[in-house]
Amino acid sequence: MTNTISTRCCVVGGGPAGMMAGYLLARAGIDVVVLEKHGDFLRDFRGDTIHPSTLDVMGELGLLEGLLRRPHSEVAHIDGIVGDERVHIADFSHLPTRCKFIAFMPQWDFLDYLANAARDLPTLRLMMNAEATDLIESDGVVRGIRGEAADGQFEIAADLVIAADGRRSCIREAAGLAVESLGAPMDAFWMRLSKQPQDQAATFGRISAGAMFIMLDRGDYWQCALLIRKGSADAIKAHGLDAFRHLLARASDMPAARFAEIDDLDKVKLLAVALDRLKDWAKPGLLCIGDAAHAMSPVGGVGINLAIQDAVAAANILADPLRRGPVDLPTLKRVQARRSFAVRATQAAQKMIQERVIGPALDSGSTPKLPLPLRLFNRFPILRRIPARLIGVGIKPEHIHPALLRDAPRS
Numbered sequence: 297m298t299n300t301i302s303t304r305c306c307v308v309g310g311g312p313a314g315m316m317a318g319y320l321l322a323r324a325g326i327d328v329v330v331l332e333k334h335g336d337f338l339r340d341f342r343g344d345t346i347h348p349s350t351l352d353v354m355g356e357l358g359l360l361e362g363l364l365r366r367p368h369s370e371v372a373h374i375d376g377i378v379g380d381e382r383v384h385i386a387d388f389s390h391l392p393t394r395c396k397f398i399a400f401m402p403q404w405d406f407l408d409y410l411a412n413a414a415r416d417l418p419t420l421r422l423m424m425n426a427e428a429t430d431l432i433e434s435d436g437v438v439r440g441i442r443g444e445a446a447d448g449q450f451e452i453a454a455d456l457v458i459a460a461d462g463r464r465s466c467i468r469e470a471a472g473l474a475v476e477s478l479g480a481p482m483d484a485f486w487m488r489l490s491k492q493p494q495d496q497a498a499t500f501g502r503i504s505a506g507a508m509f510i511m512l513d514r515g516d517y518w519q520c521a522l523l524i525r526k527g528s529a530d531a532i533k534a535h536g537l538d539a540f541r542h543l544l545a546r547a548s549d550m551p552a553a554r555f556a557e558i559d560d561l562d563k564v565k566l567l568a569v570a571l572d573r574l575k576d577w578a579k580p581g582l583l584c585i586g587d588a589a590h591a592m593s594p595v596g597g598v599g600i601n602l603a604i605q606d607a608v609a610a611a612n613i614l615a616d617p618l619r620r621g622p623v624d625l626p627t628l629k630r631v632q633a634r635r636s637f638a639v640r641a642t643q644a645a646q647k648m649i650q651e652r653v654i655g656p657a658l659d660s661g662s663t664p665k666l667p668l669p670l671r672l673f674n675r676f677p678i679l680r681r682i683p684a685r686l687i688g689v690g691i692k693p694e695h696i697h698p699a700l701l702r703d704a705p706r707s
């Protein structure tokens with residue numbers, strides 16, 4: 297028998313966008329169900345960056361101190377290596393934000409913290425291991441979702457469905473919303489590497505002839521990414537393990553023996569990079585936010601921040617009307633109208649870096665020349681505040697509406 301639940305708002309996806317939207321709406325007293333298809337947040341190959349504007353949002357909610365008590369590292373400057381030259385890219389220490397750094401924290405810790413805060417709210421129901429499989433629609437209006445959990449199929453009737461189910465959103469597909477693809481020249485292989493005493497301090501990225509390599513400090517191990525030409529993963533794997541280790545060695549400037557622990561190509565995960573957006577984020581009864589509305593490239597590591605900003609904008613706009621019942625389409629469209637410029641401008645910047653820096657670097661047989669902006673950042677430190685602002689705060693940062701802050705719990 298199908299289990300049926302009724303709620304005011306059903307949020308599909310417990311990633312940054314969905315957890316934050318669910319938390320904010322529930323804190324405003326609205327009955328919310330958040331569905332997450334996995335049983336926990338423990339997935340490895342996810343972005344780990346919590347940006348100053350997201351930290352500001354957490355501060356406005358009274359959740360910042362508790363968050364920063366969790367293990368994390370604070371990064372006030374971003375550097376990279378092009379060929380053999382170290383380049384200074386961004387300096388966050390002058391930002392007009394509470395935290396003048398990016399917090400590096402495994403995304404599962406961030407989501408787990410938010411989920412724990414959400415569990416204290418009587419109007420939020422977080423269903424783990426619960427996957428939305430289809431929309432329930434009648435007369436052109438989304439009325440809820442169908443899903444599957446360990447104990448069988450279920451249906452959720454809701455005045456509003458928020459799709460926050462990421463870049464492969466099944467909800468946006470079921471809704472038939474048109475997607476505009478902006479293309480991406482690369483995919484990424486992700487892998488773990490244990491730390492060694494001789495390892496240098498954290499390096500964020502290295503661009504060399506035909507290769508890009510990224511190392512993220514995860515405390516007791518490195519999470520590494522090798523960027524490759526889109527679609528070339530099978531050909532690279534076909535050359536075998538030894539050739540792969542040599543490719544890593546060349547890209548990272550470390551000896552191939554350093555990668556001996558990668559003894560099976562199955563330990564290397566492929567993440568397909570996508571850059572796209574919906575023409576319309578909403579239809580009657582449905583709103584898409586985060587990657588479900590606009591898949592972000594890993595360039596700049598800004599996807600989580602944008603997902604959070606969408607969630608804040610959605611809650612600010614929708615909390616009050618949702619309290620009264622179903623929300624009309626023009627009100628849902630206000631969320632896209634508010635966020636669209638920030639998304640488009642950020643995606644345009646990502647596309648430009650993909651096409652002018654990453655694509656040519658991956659194709660090149662020689663070490664790429666330092667692009668002019670990077671030469672200027674190296675020479676004039678004050679200029680590093682510009683990328684810091686764009687990456688750390690983003691365009692049009694959102695703040696929690698005071699009405700949502702009533703009875704804010706103190707951390």
Ligand SMILES: Cc1cc2nc3c(=O)[nH]c(=O)nc-3n(C[C@H](O)[C@H](O)[C@H](O)COP(=O)(O)OP(=O)(O)OC[C@H]3O[C@@H](n4cnc5c(N)ncnc54)[C@H](O)[C@@H]3O)c2cc1C
Nearest residue numbers: 309311312313333343427428461462586587594597599600
């Ligand atoms: C290789 C790579 C590296 C990246 N690195 C960074 C980085 O360092 N920093 C950064 O800010 N961004 C990074 N990004 C982008 C970032 O991961 C996304 O922009 C961000 O996670 C989007 O958040 P979201 O909540 O919209 O979607 P997601 O994080 O994708 O969350 C969607 C959630 O929905 C769940 N879900 C999916 N389908 C269903 C369903 N049918 N029913 C129920 N639940 C479902 C999923 O399990 C998931 O938990 C990276 C992206 C890539 C591809």
